Amino acid sequence: MATTKLAGNPVQLAGEFPGKGSAAKKFVAVKQDLSEFSLEDFQGKRKVLNVFPSIDTDVCATSVRTFNKKASDLENTQVICLSFDLPFAHKRFCGAEGIDNVVTGSLFRSPDFLKDYGLLIEDGPLKGLAARAVIVLDENNTILYAEMVDDITHEPDYDAALAAL
Template identity: 55%
Template sequence: MSTVTLGGTPVNLSGTFPTLHQTAPSFTLTGKDLAEVKLTDFAGKRKVLNIVPSLDTPVCATSTRAFNQAASQLNNTVVLVISADLPFAAARFCTTEGIDHLVTLSTFRHPEFAKHYGVEITSSPLAGLTARAVLVLDENDQVLHAERVSEIKHEPNYEAALAVLR
């Protein structure tokens, strides 16, 4: 078990966070149209996994906007925003914010994703959501960048994540 903090208070996480050069675990999540979406659906593309607790929080919204802006300038790259938000809520957020360069995915039918990726919050009022993390995968799902943000209320290191794609 590992920990991060939420406002300075330790939060327990379950699972193992992927490390550099490891092959990312396969997953199935739910897309905005309620269809099942798998990691393999993005084969041959580089992937940014922006894992957030909920798009209804300021930091999650900020990171989603930042990666949306960056995504428009990245070749052969898809940005996946993964949260426990219902697909309808994520789609509404993107429509309201004018976000159109990324794919929102939900863990609501596939909570095992959080444990497989080492971001499952098991303590605190956020239990059941995901900790904040960013993974960058190459075309073959090898991890090029891995950051599990140590304080959930902090933004990820965008520059480090995007630098491996330039």
């Protein structure tokens, strides 16, 4: 069982966080229009999975904004921002912020995602939500880079993630 921190306090996570070289597990997420998409929908593209607790927190919002800005310069790459927020929250945030270079996905129909990726927070005030992580996949969904942020209140290492591409 992995751990991370929330504002310096230990947090237990369920599942096992995947490492570099392993195959990404399949999942389904819900777009802002309530249609579903899967990892296979981006076959042949490199993918950056930006996983976070809630788009309505400062650090999570910053990660979506930052990846949106950086995604405009990436070739053959899709940034996918994933959380348990409802699609309505993603739509509201992205509309207000002019976010259009990333795909947002709600995991509310995919409760197994967090355990499959070792990111389910099991205790503390964010119990049931996702720990913060960035996972970079190649065109065949092999993991090129995997970072679980050491403290949920910290931003991921954007440059290291994108360098893996």
